[in-house]
Amino acid sequence: MASRSTQILEAAARVIARRGVRGLRVEELAEEAGVSTGLIYYHFKDRTGVLRQTLEFINDRAERYTTAQGPDEEPLSPREELDQVLLLELQDTPEVRENSTAWGELRASAVFDPVLREDLARATLAWVQEVAALLGQVQPLAPAAALAAAAERLTALLEGLSMRWLSGGIAIEHARALMTEAIEVELARLRQR
Amino acid sequence: MASRSTQILEAAARVIARRGVRGLRVEELAEEAGVSTGLIYYHFKDRTGVLRQTLEFINDRAERYTTAQGPDEEPLSPREELDQVLLLELQDTPEVRENSTAWGELRASAVFDPVLREDLARATLAWVQEVAALLGQVQPLAPAAALAAAAERLTALLEGLSMRWLSGGIAIEHARALMTEAIEVELARLRQR
DNA sequence: GTCTATAGTTGGATAGAC
DNA sequence: GTCTATCCAACTATAGAC
Structure with a gap:
């Protein structure tokens, strides 16, 4: 096989x-x-x-474990799915570590390699839109622009936290806690307006 | 000289x-x-x-242009200073570009180079503490732990946005707008509690 | 302090046998 | 398809003259 x-x-x-x-x-x-x-x-x-x-x-592999859903599991609520998508990249398993490391390397390399930029931009856009859509399901009244901005911040924050984790700056649990709170902070903001 | x-x-x-x-x-x-x-x-x-x-x-150079204050200028308010520290790294000038690029590279390299980790961790800690102190001046009633968490998120977000800017993912003005709003979102959160 | 010349290593890539 | 042996380029680092 x-x-x-x-x-x-x-x-x-x-x-x-x-x-x-x-x-x-x-x-x-x-x-x-x-x-x-x-x-x-x-x-x-x-x-x-x-x-x-x-x-x-x-990249293919990341898509698989982010979207993975057992056949007879309860479907996740939008809020749970949001946490999934954003927290699954902050796990200390070999597979996630490999993926996150490679993603960080790809991001860093793209600064100097125009060839990589395109693929990266496309993948990032898709990811941001996915998060924005989930945010929209949790807060249906929020304007699209606010959802997009929140999604961009959350995904960029994830990348930043991921790099700090991988470079030994912070513990994984701490990174997860910061990310979880960030989601709450952004959702509170969206609710308010 | x-x-x-x-x-x-x-x-x-x-x-x-x-x-x-x-x-x-x-x-x-x-x-x-x-x-x-x-x-x-x-x-x-x-x-x-x-x-x-x-x-x-x-790092020293960043501190200089971050802290730079003409001799007979009005002293900045804590809020203004906070914006300074976090937004000055998002400018398209050769010096800032160099600094941000190098910082991103060092962060990425530190993932694999234990020698760099220590220096990087120390520099990051100092930076986070600086931002936390400024946040504390703006919101004196907020608990220290909340200030620290907000500072960690804001600085990690800045790193994330900076990488996206440098790798061609987003325009600099957009990065600045997202950062500005993030500061507001975090300050609103600190005010609320 | 600064340069030139070069030693020493590492690591990508290929040839040719099986 | 797979391995062993090896060549060669790219780089880091040092020696020694000035």
């Missing part, structure tokens, strides 16, 4: 989480994947090719 | 803004500073040493 390519990409995600995009060495990747360096160049054009495909791989 | 070390650090800030921490090559730095690579190793222990001192340099 898990093809060789997939196996290498999974390993790449782990190595990136450990060393960063720039710290990914083909040799270390080979070892992590349990294959030779030669095989990596057989399956991918070059190191950059591995990187690009890994970021794609990671 | 500007010593050789300072000259190199200024060049380092420019190179980092252009190529990122990951892209900083000692040789390119030497060229940018108009000196030889050998001289860099004379003034700094190694590449990481340059990076660390650049972080410090950037």
Whole structure:
């Protein structure tokens, strides 16, 4: 089932989480994947090719765990779903850590790499709109512009908190607490107007 | 006045803004500073040493332009000062761009480089405390814990917005508007309790 | 203090056997 | 498809002259 390519990409995600995009060495990747360096160049054009495909791989995976919903579970309320979407990225599990790290690396790299900007902007926009829609379900009377602004702040805050967590500045529980309160603060604001 | 070390650090800030921490090559730095690579190793222990001192340099410089106050200007109100501190980092001037870019890079690098973490954590803490103190001056009745949490959110949000701006996701004016509103939202929250 | 020249390493990439 | 062996470029860092 898990093809060789997939196996290498999974390993790449782990190595990136450990060393960063720039710290990914083909040799270390080979070892992590349990294959030779030669095989990596057989399956991918070059190191950059591995990187690009890994970021794609990671993005697909994030979509899966954010949206995941067991078949016979209660459907979530909009408020619960909102918490889900914003708090699921702040969990200390290997998969989330890998994804968040890679996302942060992608964001940071995009500052210097125009090629990455486009993909990133598109993904960010979709994410902001998703959060804005959820906010709108919780506070249906709030104007669209206010919802959009709140969504942008909440997602940007999440990125900021995520980086602080990953760079060892704050504990994960603390990051979660700050995020939870931010949601409340923004919702209170939307309610008020 | 500007010593050789300072000259190199200024060049380092420019190179980092252009190529990122990951892209900083000692040789390119030497060229940018108009000196030889050998001289860099004379003034700094190694590449990481340059990076660390650049972080410090950037931090000092940010403090200067954040705190800058002409000799015969009206002293700022706490609220104005708060806006200053949080909005000055969102300006499209070469100096601020350099600082913000370098800060983002250092934050991203710290995820993988334990050496940078300590410095970064210290600088972040000082910054958060400064903002918390200003918030306390605006809302003297708010409990210390609430002030600290608000300060952490505002500074983390600033980092998030700054990255989006630098990576081309949003326009600078929009980032500023979002930040301004965030300050209001947090102050409203502190007032309420 | 500063430069030039170069040593020493790391790591991406390829060739060729199996 | 996969591995082993190896080449070669890119970089960091040092030695030694001035």
